[in-house]
Amino acid sequence: MPLRARSAAARLILAGLVLVPLLAAAREIPAPAEHVDADGPYVFMTSKGHQAQWVCNDHVVERDLPARGAGTVVLPECGYPHPLTVAAPQLASTAQYPATPRIVAVSDIHGQYGLLVKLLRAHHVMDNDDHWSLGSATLVVAGDVFDRGPQVTEAFWLLYSLQQQAAAAGGAVHFVLGNHETMVLYDDLRYVNPKYLKSAQLLGRSYPALYGADSVIGQWLRTRPVMLQIGDTLFLHGGIAPQNLDLVRGLDATNTLYQASVGLPKDQVKAAPDTARLFDGKTSPIWFRGYFDGQMATDQVDALLKNLDLKRIVVGHTSMPHVSSFHGGRIIAIDSSIKNGENGELLFIEDGAVSRGLLDGSRVPLAEGKMGLED
Known part of the structure; x- marks a missing residue:
C-alpha cells in the first residue's frame, strides 16, 4: 500500500477510535415508557x-x-x-470491621430483582419468604442496583429489609455505593429504565427526587460507604488506582466525603478540588478498571495490596461471565453480568477459602479471569 494510502487508512482508524467513545458519551436519556404496571x-x-x-x-x-x-x-x-x-433514619457507620468467618458478596444487580431473589434463595441467604436465613454471616453488595433493569425499587427494598433482619440475627448486610448510584442521584439518567421515567412523571417528581434526602431509600443511600474493609479484604465497586492509596488509608474520611457529595450536581462534584478525583470517570474508586485492561501488571497489584496490608480486593463494575480471580487471587471480580437478566453468581469467602455460588445452588471454584473489558 502506498504511503499516502496507509496514512489515510491510519487517519480513518484513528477517527473511528475517537468517534466510538464520543458516540457512547452522547447516549441520550430514554423516552418515558407509555405504561407502568x-x-x-x-x-x-x-x-x-x-x-x-x-x-x-x-x-x-x-x-x-x-x-x-x-x-x-x-x-x-x-x-x-x-x-x-x-426504621429510624440511619447514621453513617464505620466501614472497617474485623474478619468474619463467612462472607457472601454480589454486585451489579441493575434492577434484576427476580434473578437476585432466585440466587439468594438458592444459596439460603434468605428463605422462600425472602427472610434472612444466613444467621451471623455477612452479605456485601458492591453497588449498582440502579439502572437498566425493570425492578430497581424492589431490589432496594429487599436489601433494606434484609439489612434489618440480618442485624437482628447477629449478621450484617452492607451496601457499597456504585457509579450508577452516584449517576442517578446527580441526574445522569442515560441508563434509567424508561419505566421509572414514567413513574416519576405520574408521581410529579424528577426521578432523582424520588430518591431525595427526604425519602427513606434516598437517606439510606446517603449513609452507605463507597469502600468497606472486612479483615484483610477490601470491597468496593470499581477499584483502587495506584495514585489513590491515601483514599484507603483514610477510609472513613473518604466515605464521609462521598456521602456528603451524593446528590450534589455532577459538574460541581467533578470540578471541586476535594471531590474531583472521587468522581473521575477513569481513576476513581467507583470507576477504575485498571486491574483488567492491562494498566496494572500482577507485580504492581501485589505491591499495591502489600502497601495497604490487604490480602485481596473484591470489585464489581467490570462485567464478567463468572465470578473470577485475577492476578493470582489478589483481585476478585464479582460483576457476573446479572444485568443481562439471564444468569448470576455469588462470591463466598469462608474462613479465607473462596468459591462461587451458581444459580442452581451449587458451589464451584472461582473462574480464572481473562484480561479484557465489558461495559
Whole structure:
C-alpha cells in the first residue's frame, strides 16, 4: 500500500477510535415508557410520619403513615410484594470491621430483582419468604442496583429489609455505593429504565427526587460507604488506582466525603478540588478498571495490596461471565453480568477459602479471569 494510502487508512482508524467513545458519551436519556404496571413504594419522611406512594397500572396510590413506635410498617399495594418496616433514619457507620468467618458478596444487580431473589434463595441467604436465613454471616453488595433493569425499587427494598433482619440475627448486610448510584442521584439518567421515567412523571417528581434526602431509600443511600474493609479484604465497586492509596488509608474520611457529595450536581462534584478525583470517570474508586485492561501488571497489584496490608480486593463494575480471580487471587471480580437478566453468581469467602455460588445452588471454584473489558 502506498504511503499516502496507509496514512489515510491510519487517519480513518484513528477517527473511528475517537468517534466510538464520543458516540457512547452522547447516549441520550430514554423516552418515558407509555405504561407502568407496578412500581413502589416510594416512602417519604413527613412532619407527621411517612407517606408511601405507588404506581399501580398507571394509577397513583398514596398512603399517609403516622409514626408509631420504633418503626413504620408499609403494607404492599403493588411493586415490592412484602410488608416492610421503615426504621429510624440511619447514621453513617464505620466501614472497617474485623474478619468474619463467612462472607457472601454480589454486585451489579441493575434492577434484576427476580434473578437476585432466585440466587439468594438458592444459596439460603434468605428463605422462600425472602427472610434472612444466613444467621451471623455477612452479605456485601458492591453497588449498582440502579439502572437498566425493570425492578430497581424492589431490589432496594429487599436489601433494606434484609439489612434489618440480618442485624437482628447477629449478621450484617452492607451496601457499597456504585457509579450508577452516584449517576442517578446527580441526574445522569442515560441508563434509567424508561419505566421509572414514567413513574416519576405520574408521581410529579424528577426521578432523582424520588430518591431525595427526604425519602427513606434516598437517606439510606446517603449513609452507605463507597469502600468497606472486612479483615484483610477490601470491597468496593470499581477499584483502587495506584495514585489513590491515601483514599484507603483514610477510609472513613473518604466515605464521609462521598456521602456528603451524593446528590450534589455532577459538574460541581467533578470540578471541586476535594471531590474531583472521587468522581473521575477513569481513576476513581467507583470507576477504575485498571486491574483488567492491562494498566496494572500482577507485580504492581501485589505491591499495591502489600502497601495497604490487604490480602485481596473484591470489585464489581467490570462485567464478567463468572465470578473470577485475577492476578493470582489478589483481585476478585464479582460483576457476573446479572444485568443481562439471564444468569448470576455469588462470591463466598469462608474462613479465607473462596468459591462461587451458581444459580442452581451449587458451589464451584472461582473462574480464572481473562484480561479484557465489558461495559
